[in-house]
Amino acid sequence: VVVGGPHWSAEAAADLARFAEAQGLPVAVAFRRQDYFDNRHPNYAGDFNVAPNPRLAQRLRDADGLLLLGTRMGDINTVGYSLLDPQGTDKRIFHVHADAAEAGHLWQPELAVTATAPAFAAALARLNAARGWSDWTRAARADYDAWVAPVESPGAVKLEQVVRWLSDHLPADSYVTNGAGNYAA
Numbered sequence: 162v163v164v165g166g167p168h169w170s171a172e173a174a175a176d177l178a179r180f181a182e183a184q185g186l187p188v189a190v191a192f193r194r195q196d197y198f199d200n201r202h203p204n205y206a207g208d209f210n211v212a213p214n215p216r217l218a219q220r221l222r223d224a225d226g227l228l229l230l231g232t233r234m235g236d237i238n239t240v241g242y243s244l245l246d247p248q249g250t251d252k253r254i255f256h257v258h259a260d261a262a263e264a265g266h267l268w269q270p271e272l273a274v275t276a277t278a279p280a281f282a283a284a285l286a287r288l289n290a291a292r293g294w295s296d297w298t299r300a301a302r303a304d305y306d307a308w309v310a311p312v313e314s315p316g317a318v319k320l321e322q323v324v325r326w327l328s329d330h331l332p333a334d335s336y337v338t339n340g341a342g343n344y345a346a
Contacts, residue, residue, distance in 0.1 A: 162177070162228045163230065163238070164190050165232025165233070166230075166233075166278045169194070169196075176282040176286035177286070178199065180282065184288070184290065187204055187294070189206045191238050194208070203298075205305065207304070209239070210237065212240075214305065217304060217308075226252060230282065231279075233263065258273075258274075259277045
């Protein structure tokens, strides 16, 4: 599952979490949507950005099916379309987007649904459990944990220790900014 698009809420995130848990699915978020799914959730697999985790990128390449929930999966999310080729993907794509014109615009979905991502997440949360991908999801989470594990920096000031302290001591809804990006603490 790759989630993005507008109109996200805490309720939508909770619905998506119920769906992901019931189905045993990994969830990744699109560029600048890191707050759409709790990064501490065991089903969270990472985010697609200008330099995604190489293992997450490979998982996208290896997946035989994708549920694109509200996202367009454009240039940044696909690293210049190197992770997915809109002209010749062999994946089963299920694309949920609020704009009916988006269906088939870039990706040729097996199933296109015109709906907002939050409304569709609410419907998904009511599905019966299947848990078909739990092993893959655990491995994707382990890849994410390895990717975000602090690496010791050179010099007297250890930025990884500063960030860990901030993460441990700031309220959960805090944001720490650095350069052009922003990161949830």
